[in-house]
Amino acid sequence: MLRAPDLSYSELESHYADKRSHFVALSGGVRLHYKDEGRGPVIVLVHGFGDNWGSWDGWVAALKDRYRVIRIDLPGHGLTRAPATTRIDPEAFADLVDAFANKIGLPKFAVAGNSLGGAVAWELTVRHPERLNALILVDAAGFPSTTLAKNPPLAFRILQYQWGRAILKTIDNKPLIRDALKSEVGNPVVITDALIDRWAEVQRAPGHRDILLSGPLAGKGAASEAVLGKIALPTLVLWGEKDPLISLDVGQKFAAAIPGAQLKVYPGVGHLPQIEVPAVSAHDVAAFLATIAP
Structure with missing residues (x-):
């Protein structure tokens, strides 16, 4: 009764791809x-x-009225297809973003990333700075965080064990996804049924669960003052004050380590400011980007 087989890419694309979607x-x-x-x-x-x-x-x-906004799906996520042997690796994903930008001929761009995507964004900045004109980190992974260990969602507790990961590869994870997402935000109302359905369904794409279960938990990484101190791009750090996965002190570490970085903190907000306070956080991004030469 709990088994949930893969959903085909053609089925998922017919539901979620639209005229804004492209594949490379x-x-x-x-x-x-x-x-x-x-x-x-x-x-x-x-x-x-x-x-x-x-x-x-x-x-x-x-x-979108002022910027060309490009949203990518990392391997193992969304509608991106990748071999099931792919592993969660911010450095490799940063190189992938670089290859993507080269393939579609992007000019210099700003990169913004949340959580794992934040780790990909700062790794991209370190590895391929010539691509970019600005860096935006949103509750980014990289420095170890102590908050996840205090009261992790059930899904994260199961992920600690090999038998748990084996089970998660085969069952319908929607209840676990709902529990995890609602625990990550300050206001659970923002986690809608449609959002949960999308998360659960695209995670059932062929190979996705193998890739997702290969990786580290949120908040782990290899950031350091020595590495981040090399970043010479304008940087904005956005953080939810109540982030239960990657605590605010991590955001403060990023802001302190990256020369000239600005830090904005959202009171009462958790791990997903782009979902919890989209208008306010987007306004802060627009104000920041307005000061950056394209």
């Missing part, structure tokens, strides 16, 4: 899905672990 073939058997809309200076948005393009809907609505 990259090396290693990756067929990357992205949504591209608006005109102006480019900003590329990178979602977090288990998430997808839809995380940024609020930002797109607020920014």
Whole structure:
């Protein structure tokens, strides 16, 4: 009764792909899905672990009149196809974003990332700074965080064990996804049924669960003052004050380590400011980008 088989890409694409959707073939058997809309200076948005393009809907609505907004799905996420042997790796994903930008001929762009996507964004900045004109971190992974260990959602507790990961590869994870997402935000009302359905359904794409269950939990990473101190781009750090996965002190570490970085903290907000306070956080992004030369 609990088993949930894979959903075909054709089925998922018929439901979720639209005229804004595009696909590009990259090396290693990756067929990357992205949504591209608006005109102006480019900003590329990178979602977090288990998430997808839809995380940024609020930002797109607020920014697309002034910016070309591109949302990508990482391997193992959304509508991107990748071999099931792919592993969650921010450095490899940063190189993938670089290859994507080269493939579609992007000019210099700003990159924004949430959680795992934040780790990808700062790794991209370190590894390929010539691509970028600005960095935006939203509750980004990289430094270890102590908050996850205090009261993790049930899904994260199950992920600690190999038998748990084996079970999660075969069952309907929608109840666990609902529990996890609602525990990650300050106001659970923002986690709608439609959002939960999308998360659960695209995670059942062929190979996605193998990839997702290969990776580290949110909040782990290899950031350091020495590495981040090399970043010479304008940087904005956005953080939810009540983030239960990656605590505010991590955001403060990012802001302190990256020269000239600005930090904005959202009171009462958790791990997903782009979903919890989309208008306010997008306004802060627009104000920041207005000071950046394209």
